[in-house]
Amino acid sequence: MLKVNLQKADYEEHPISIKEEESSGIVHVFVHTEVNVPTSTGNLHSNFVYSFQLLKDTDRYWIVEVLQQRAPGPQHSD
16 A cells, blocks of 8 residues: 655645555555645645556556645635
């Protein structure tokens, strides 16, 4: 399973769900994440979707394409 954990001092991103599908050596992974960014007026929350397309070659995976898009859902501050 693909693990996602990106952190900087002022930025946190946590996976909400991870879905994988493989067929004939082609792997497609969808990762839905929640992003929290502290601001002077509270925390800014947003959701993103990452799409990873991989090609399996014997004992390793090659990255074919990576896409990122803001996901529908609440975009708000605390």
